[in-house]
Amino acid sequence: MNTIELSNLKRIFRAHIGVFRRSIKEVVAVEDISFEVQTGELFGLLGPNGAGKTTTVKMLTTLLIPSAGSARVAGFDVVRQANQVRKRIGFIFGGERGLYWRLSGDDNLRYFASLYGVDPIVSKKRIPYLMELVGLKGRGNERVGGYSRGMKQRLHVARTLLHDPDILFLDEPTIGLDPVGAREFRTVILNLQSEKKTILLTTHYMFEADALSDRIAIINKGKVIALDTPAGLKKHVSDLSVVEVETYGVPETVLGSLRALPYVDSLSVEEHEQRQMLLLQTARGAEAVPEVMSVLQGTRVGRVVVREPTLEDAYVRLVGGQV
């Protein structure tokens, strides 16, 4: 049974530009997106910045009206039956905003419990339970302004669960969290998944999507370019190996030469201050290393590793040529 259904969803933003000669600029954030999320499924939505992930989630959470197409959540239309949808969903948008910093954590939850129509007797028990669930036990009477970013994120989760919704929209929930905080957060998500909640998760972190999602849709430029299980997506790169080369100050011309090598399927560069990590996808595996090293002659090279492809490599291959 499908809990979330999108059919040819489209969203155009119109912005006024210019001071004296005002004109309207149209930006297509979501071009044409269709997919279904089944009940109890954890569905990942991946894509580069500006791909349309947040816009899609905002349309599904009734905060934006689609320009075309339709979407149903829990069987209700997100435009015409917005209030029915709101009763059944919880949502988190990444970052620290969306909470009342001058109020305590407990007061924030009491406030939103009331707005979600939770009976005061129920919320009196549920708030301490949720604070414990998200690891904020004993911190509820402190002002949210004094919370760390991770604590605020966890309070967001507690807020989202106040009315015990069956459907959750988590838009980059671990963004900005330290590794320990992000790991704890993923444990919370896994616990929710075990409660058979339907979860739509957007994230930039591939390992997170890989570890958590039942299925993943990769979107780029407002369109779904791949939709499969994490294992299915990895098959897109099963014929490839990844050569990781650590370099220091590699020039653009050398990167161009590497890209021009006939057996290099794609090349991406991760910048780490003075260090760069080159990720070459190639069907030749270890055999490609000597020739790659000869191109890199004159460049300071550190560690070189040849490994099996991951979801991230599949993502790079799918999105890489289209960004």
Add this chain to the structure above:
Amino acid sequence: MNYFNFFKYWRTVLIVAEMSIRTQLSDGFVLFAIVFQPMIIAILALFMLKDKGGDFAMFVVVGSGLTGLWSSLLFVSGSSISVERWTGTLESLVGVPTPFDVIVFGKNLANVFQSLLSMVFSYALAAWIFGYSLTLSQPVLFFVTLLLSMFAFICFGLTIAPVFVMYRSIQQWQNAMEFPVYILCGFLFPIALLPGWTTPISYLLPPYWAALALHGTSTARMPFQQTAFCWIMMILFSLIDLAIASQLFKFMLYKARVDATLDVE
């Protein structure tokens, strides 16, 4: 808005009001608008009316309280939606099942309730510092009027907030709207002192009827028929304001979801 919402959501309205008060008590501007500014106005007026007697002092107390009510309504209630947008909480509020106008009603209730503090402070100032003997001439009618005035101010505030969000050019005139209402609504002196052509404008402003009845029942022993007429006018204006606000909120929320202006990011 469905008017039955208020009966269905009374508990939510009270919690919204409580949380608004808790939030605003740490806001310096709000404290200035509802406590210090009315006190400054009261001190000035009490000096000007020195030795004129208790009735004048009571007029000043009620009048300065009304200035606090209006300033709070104009600045705090008027900006309540914009502030939520800037702090990133507007999406969280629009995304809940509680109708948004119910939430703003609760916020306005908090603002109006806080503003009454300015009346209490002015009373204390006149009684303890200036030594006036202050008594309400019709205490029961005064308190009924006060409750109706609070309701009328809250409803008037419901029409202002969405207008300020949708038409920012109007909000730019926010400061300029403060003192004309003090004057036209007879907060600090009777409108009979103003040119005759301004009187119809006063009649169209809901705070005028609140000021007339509050002054009348606190100092002037207003005939009951006249007080009742003011009550009817306040109720009438409140119903009109609610009807207008209902359409404004519907339009504002639809427009915000089309234009993607619920968030500033």
